[in-house]
Amino acid sequence: MIKNPERKLRVGIPRALLYYKFSDLWITFFEQLGAEVIISPETTKKIKDVAVRLAPDEDCYSTKLYFGHVMALKDKVDYLFIPRFGGRKKKYVGCPKFIGLAEVLRSMIPDLPEILMPHYNRGMDKHTRIGLLVRAFRLGKIFRNNPFVRIRAISKAFKAQKLHNKSMIIDEKTLQKWENSEVILNDFPIYTENERQLKIVLVGHSYVLNDPFSSLSIRSLLQGYGVDIITSEQIPRKLIEKQMAKLEYDIYFDFEREILGTIMHFIESKTVDGIIHLLIFSCGPDSIAGEIAARYSKRDPTIPLLQLVFDELTGEAGMRTRIEAFVDMLRRSIDEQVIFLTTQAHI
Amino acid sequence: MPLSFPYVGTFTYVFESIARGMKRDDIIVPDEPTYRTKQLGSQHSSEFVCTPFKMLLGSIIEVIEKGAYEIVATVFVDYCRLGYYSPLYRIILEDLGYDFDLINLDWFNKIEFFTSFKKLACNVNAVQAFQAFRVGWIKNRYIDQIDKTLYSYGAVEIDKGASYKVAHKLYRQVVETEGMKNIRMLPEIIQKTFDDEVEIDTEANPLKVGVVGELYAVVEPAINLDIMRRLNDIGVVTETPITFTRWIDLGQRMNPFKKWHYKACIKHAKPYVRYPLGGKTRESLGAVIEYKEKGWDGVIHLYPFTCMPEIISRSILPQVSREHDMPVLSLVLDEHTGEAGIQTRLEAFVDLLERKRNKGNGF
Known part of the structure; x- marks a missing residue:
């Protein structure tokens, strides 16, 4: 392709999967390099229909949606950014589909624009942190030759990501305040008279929690029912690692640690009214974490756990009924059952 | 304590012989998986x-219901769910x-591997245990040899089903043979038994199909509905490079000159x-090209x-197949897979291969 100095190079990032985790990092990086970042629109029914028709049948729902987002971007951009991401921590891996996604897309849709697919795998291939910087530096060459600009872009991007993580993940003190109903972390729940405000943990992958289409806008639904929520993304890492250390085995899927750790933490601390676990159909890691969570919850059933499985055929009405029934059940159980708050624990 | 292990295709025979080599007389041999399993x-x-x-x-x-107490399982970190099997079973x-x-048995955690291995080999000392393991991996080679011979003889035998009878007899013979001298004789015996007892059609020019994919799906007849036998019955020679050899066979692993197919x-x-x-x-994708170069007709x-x-390889396989002009049939299997569906698709695939070959010959 001929580089046109008049026009900025356009980089497309599909709004799906890892975008919800690393959006700040990627967008800042490309914008600092002088590229125009185009992000696919929020998931709509049209995107879903394209995705389901195109994607392999056995892929999980979220991966299928990714295909739709790529198609939405296809004709608008010069480059698609689909990193081959294997894991960001030692010993822990992501989903294998994250590594293969770029190559699958290239193979299945031949007329795609050029795909930028840097490979980073700290978990299995033992790439170092410096290796990540080197990869980003090399990637930047497409946009700017000046090494100083590239270095500045990388450092700004990582700062942005750090800030994002900091604002997302709360500390233990804030969690305690939330548990005592002193602060509200997400949207204000619509308060109804004569009813106690419920507290529910919403657990799931970030690309399900933050995508209203694939989670059937469960967050606003709960908000409407007067439920105060906290998501598994916000839970302090320390608490999660503490829970993970209790297991005899290693949960080596990075994002599942967050999910399972959150569920186990609240099963143990009993500071919420209920847990809602959002699973995606045929997600490999979810099938394991979901089963472990269900079984641990059965062994210690004080806090009810609702597991909802989403796929492209999930009807909104059915899901609504189940959530409503769950919330009603929690409301009724309050009178009979005391919820223990951890007010005494830290004195 | 009665020892047992889940049934995994013909690898069960290898396992049985290792356990017997360790003088564990209390082993419970698992049955072939059925509908109930x-x-x-x-x-x-x-x-x-x-x-x-x-x-x-x-x-x-099923083996626990039969009275087993110690169950051998494996655990290791990979990209897939295999590492969670054992904790979740527990x-x-x-x-x-x-x-x-x-x-x-966690091969990547050497200390734990040897402590659990010692637990298994409670009746013998370390040298004997290692010897039993060695006999196991050598027998594994011969089990593989039986499989390989079977999958080619089964296609061209005149009396249908004869080679399967011979193979079952030979599997037991491999398990029960003792003493390194006798074991070393096995390859010749296997070849000779097949040659003597199975009458084959020497004129036949059967189609050749490689079977690749996920380990368990390939080696376990209960999940793939005995696909090898089905192919043999319609006169197709099959082969699979997917065996346990690459993990268990330390002798070959230590040989730097060994050319690994994968x-x-x-x-x-x-x-x-x-x-x-x-x-x-990557192996599944590469095997298509490998079989093409070997001159085989197709890959399943x-x-x-x-x-x-494997979903990733399944998504890319059409491209590989197109670029290298090699027919590939992808089959997804689960516990509900119906026999008729598989049979129809296999027959259609084989018909396609036959037509393709005839076209090449100028028909």
């Missing part, structure tokens, strides 16, 4: 966990209220999938439902 497994496991998980769980429950079986002990395949797959992503993704790719790495 599938039912038991899927009843107690999560809805969309991969099929091998369900089948192995069913098999473990939780599920505890919930079911069984009395059992899972022994994890390494060649991975090299071929580089333009399609560059980096490892678990399972046999097997994988269990929701297997994460």
Whole structure:
């Protein structure tokens, strides 16, 4: 392709999967390099229909949606950014589909624009942190030759990501305040008279929690029912690692640690009214974490756990009924059952 | 304590011989998985966990019901779910209220591997245990040899089913042979028995199809509905490079000159999938090219439902097949797979291959 100095190079990032985790990092990086970042629109029914028709049948729902987002971007951009991401921590891996996604897309849709697919795998291939910087530096060459600009872009991007993580993940003190109903972390729940405000943990992958289409806008639904929520993304890492250390085995899927750790933490601390676990159909890691969570919850059933499985055929009405029934059940159980708050624990 | 293990294709024979070599007379040999095994497994496991998980769980429950206490399992970190099998089995079986002990053989954690191995080999000393293991991997080679001979003789035999009878007899013979001198004689015996007892059509020019894919789906006849035999019955020679040899056979692993089939395949797959992503993704892709170069007619790719790495190879396989002019049939298997569906698709695929070959010959 001929580089046109008049026009900025356009980089497309599909709004799906890892975008919800690393959006700040990627967008800042490309914008600092002088590229125009185009992000696919929020998931709509049209995107879903394209995705389901195109994607392999056995892929999980979220991966299928990714295909739709790529198609939405296809004709608008010069480059698609689909990193081959294997894991960001030692010993822990992501989903294998994250590594293969770029190559699958290239193979299945031949007329795609050029795909930028840097490979980073700290978990299995033992790439170092410096290796990540080197990869980003090399990637930047497409946009700017000046090494100083590239270095500045990388450092700004990582700062942005750090800030994002900091604002997302709360500390233990804030969690305690939330548990005592002193602060509200997400949207204000619509308060109804004569009813106690419920507290529910919403657990799931970030690309399900933050995508209203694939989670059937469960967050606003709960908000409407007067439920105060906290998501598994916000839970302090320390608490999660503490829970993970209790297991005899290693949960080596990075994002599942967050999910399972959150569920186990609240099963143990009993500071919420209920847990809602959002699973995606045929997600490999979810099938394991979901089963472990269900079984641990059965062994210690004080806090009810609702597991909802989403796929492209999930009807909104059915899901609504189940959530409503769950919330009603929690409301009724309050009178009979005391919820223990951890007010005494830290004195 | 009675020792047992889940049923995994013909590898069960290898396992049996290792256990017998360690003088464990209390082993309980698992039965071949049946419909009940599938039912038991899927009843107690999560809805969309991969099929091998369900089948192995069913098999473990069956051996526990037969009276086994120590169950051998494996655990290691990979990209796929295999590493969770054993911890999750423990939780599920505890919930079911069984009395059992899972022994994890974790090859990547050497200390733990040897402590659990010692637990298994309680009747013998270290040298004898190692010797038993060595006999095991050598016998594994001969079991593989029987499989390989069987899959080619089965296609051209005149009396249908004869070679399968011979193979079953030979499997038992391999397990029961003792003494290194006798074991070393086995390859000749295997070849000779096949030559003597199976009458083959020497004029035939059968189609040749390679079978690749996920390990369990390829080696376990209960999940792939005996696909090898089905292919043999319609007169197709099959072969699979997917065996346990590459893990268990330390003798070959230590040999630097050994040419591994899977390494060649991975090299071929580089333009399609560059980096490892678990399972046999790159191997499945590369095997298509490898078989093409060998002059085979087609490749069948097997994988269990929701297997994460193999879905990737399944998505890329059409491109590989197109670019190298090699017919590939991908079959997804789960506990509900119907026999008629598989049979129809295999027959259609074989008809296609036949037509393709005839076209090449100028028909």
